[in-house]
Amino acid sequence: MRNVIVVGGGAAGMAAAYAAGKNKHRVTLLEKNEKLGKKLYITGKGRCNITNAGDMEDLFAHVVTNSKFLYSAFYGFTNQDMMELLEKYGLRLKVERGSRVFPESDKSSDVIKTLSAALKDAGVTVRLQTEVKDLIIRDGRCAGVLLLNGEKLDADAVILAAGGLSYPATGSTGDGYRMAKVAGHEVTDLHPGLVPFISSESWIGELQGLSLKNVTVTIWDGKKKLYQEMGEMLFTHFGVSGPAILSASSLVGKRLKKGPLMLGIDLKPALNHQQLDERILRDFEASKNRQFKNALDKLYPARLIPVMIRRSGIPEDKKVNEITREERGRLGALTKNFTVELTGLRGFNEAIITQGGVRVKEINPSTMESRLLPGLYMAGEMLDLDAYTGGYNLQIAWSTGWTAGSSI
Numbered sequence: 296m297r298n299v300i301v302v303g304g305g306a307a308g309m310a311a312a313y314a315a316g317k318n319k320h321r322v323t324l325l326e327k328n329e330k331l332g333k334k335l336y337i338t339g340k341g342r343c344n345i346t347n348a349g350d351m352e353d354l355f356a357h358v359v360t361n362s363k364f365l366y367s368a369f370y371g372f373t374n375q376d377m378m379e380l381l382e383k384y385g386l387r388l389k390v391e392r393g394s395r396v397f398p399e400s401d402k403s404s405d406v407i408k409t410l411s412a413a414l415k416d417a418g419v420t421v422r423l424q425t426e427v428k429d430l431i432i433r434d435g436r437c438a439g440v441l442l443l444n445g446e447k448l449d450a451d452a453v454i455l456a457a458g459g460l461s462y463p464a465t466g467s468t469g470d471g472y473r474m475a476k477v478a479g480h481e482v483t484d485l486h487p488g489l490v491p492f493i494s495s496e497s498w499i500g501e502l503q504g505l506s507l508k509n510v511t512v513t514i515w516d517g518k519k520k521l522y523q524e525m526g527e528m529l530f531t532h533f534g535v536s537g538p539a540i541l542s543a544s545s546l547v548g549k550r551l552k553k554g555p556l557m558l559g560i561d562l563k564p565a566l567n568h569q570q571l572d573e574r575i576l577r578d579f580e581a582s583k584n585r586q587f588k589n590a591l592d593k594l595y596p597a598r599l600i601p602v603m604i605r606r607s608g609i610p611e612d613k614k615v616n617e618i619t620r621e622e623r624g625r626l627g628a629l630t631k632n633f634t635v636e637l638t639g640l641r642g643f644n645e646a647i648i649t650q651g652g653v654r655v656k657e658i659n660p661s662t663m664e665s666r667l668l669p670g671l672y673m674a675g676e677m678l679d680l681d682a683y684t685g686g687y688n689l690q691i692a693w694s695t696g697w698t699a700g701s702s703i
């Protein structure tokens with residue numbers, strides 16, 4: 296039996312503490328907040344998209360950074376293993392569109408309650424409102440932790456699972472990176488990931504709150520296509536957000552630092568240019584004597600109409616039967632490619648994950664142990680790993696946490 300300390304009571308820390316406890320070690324889980332899983336609580340809009348029930352190939356395909364590093368962890372503790380663990384402790388699950396797994400109750404608090412029961416069953420001691428200040432390094436090993444209150448806790452192994460920098464109000468304030476650096480680890484550049492974009496377009500605020508479903512979004516760097524996705528997006532007071540947009544931020548965020556990119560929204564992806572023109576003609580014929588501004592309500596959401604009118608360059612009070620073929624063509628082109636200049640990303644306060652983290656080359660992927668400091672393990676978001684939305688980021692936390700906890 297070893298003394299194991301786990302730093303951080305988030306997803307990765309709870310998985311690690313449970314696995315180590317089940318391995319009959321004496322485990323203490325230290326969490327600086329007044330409760331466990333503060334970030335877990337807000338995941339999936341309060342419903343917690345626990346994992347993704349897709350096959351292993353699908354899991355790897357949705358990891359953006361360092362997917363190869365996750366080979367042992369993902370196979371060692373799979374999405375099915377996580378689902379079985381929660382079900383074993385009484386949580387009923389359901390699988391939704393895109394193989395996203397949620398608690399049947401739609402309550403993230405039920406996931407936290409279940410994990411707390413599992414920790415109890417594994418004999419883990421949980422200490423809340425207990426902030427770790429530093430690692431204790433002795434004789435070339437990680438030998439424990441120093442708490443903010445000055446208390447020293449000895450340990451045979453320390454698992455750092457202190458999270459990243461995103462949504463710092465949940466407790467992820469970068470402490471893990473600082474401690475890993477003290478242990479000699481390199482931390483790669485840190486960027487907000489799965490985060491809304493900022494746009495400099497003067498009209499963007501007019502569309503705040505407008506959500507578009509079933510559109511195709513494409514991000515262009517000049518003539519080079521960087522990203523394309525079909526789905527739902529949202530206009531905000533500063534730019535664009537929503538599921539189809541957030542994933543793009545993880546891919547093009549770094550490139551955006553060099554200069555603006557162009558977002559093209561296809562508002563009618565099911566129709567080609569010809570079909571769209573026929574559709575516009577049909578709509579116009581049905582309201583021949585109306586003004587242009589009053590003939591668009593079947594084509595676009597109401598909020599979008601004033602912007603479409605301005606950008607089409609067609610006078611709003613022009614009679615529909617006087618609109619020329621060329622003007623109609625302009626409206627069609629705008630509908631198939633409604634452009635929005637993207638100039639930046641919002642910050643860590645609104646980022647679902649942190650991109651970058653402790654360099655994974657310095658971590659043993661089969662055990663999550665530091666290759667630089669024996670006795671130190673790391674798991675979760677603080678490692679240089681991240682994935683798209685869909686339950687994949689939590690699976691990274693569960694799998695790496697489990698691997699660390701079960702390797703001691």
Ligand SMILES: Cc1cc2nc3c(=O)[nH]c(=O)nc-3n(C[C@H](O)[C@H](O)[C@H](O)COP(=O)(O)OP(=O)(O)OC[C@H]3O[C@@H](n4cnc5c(N)ncnc54)[C@H](O)[C@@H]3O)c2cc1C
Pocket residue numbers: 302303304305306307308325326327328331332333334335337338339340343344345346425426427428456457458459461462465466467468470471646647648674675676677685686687688689690692
């Ligand atoms: C709004 C939002 C929604 C999300 N939705 C989903 C989703 O539905 N599905 C999904 O897969 N992913 C989702 N994610 C991402 C997911 O939440 C993270 O990938 C995951 O929580 C990372 O787990 P972690 O344990 O590494 O870090 P965290 O969950 O951040 O846990 C780290 C813990 O360490 C504690 N800590 C930090 N420093 C110290 C210290 N010095 N001493 C003691 N304790 C410390 C913190 O208080 C915190 O509790 C979402 C993220 C956000 C922000």
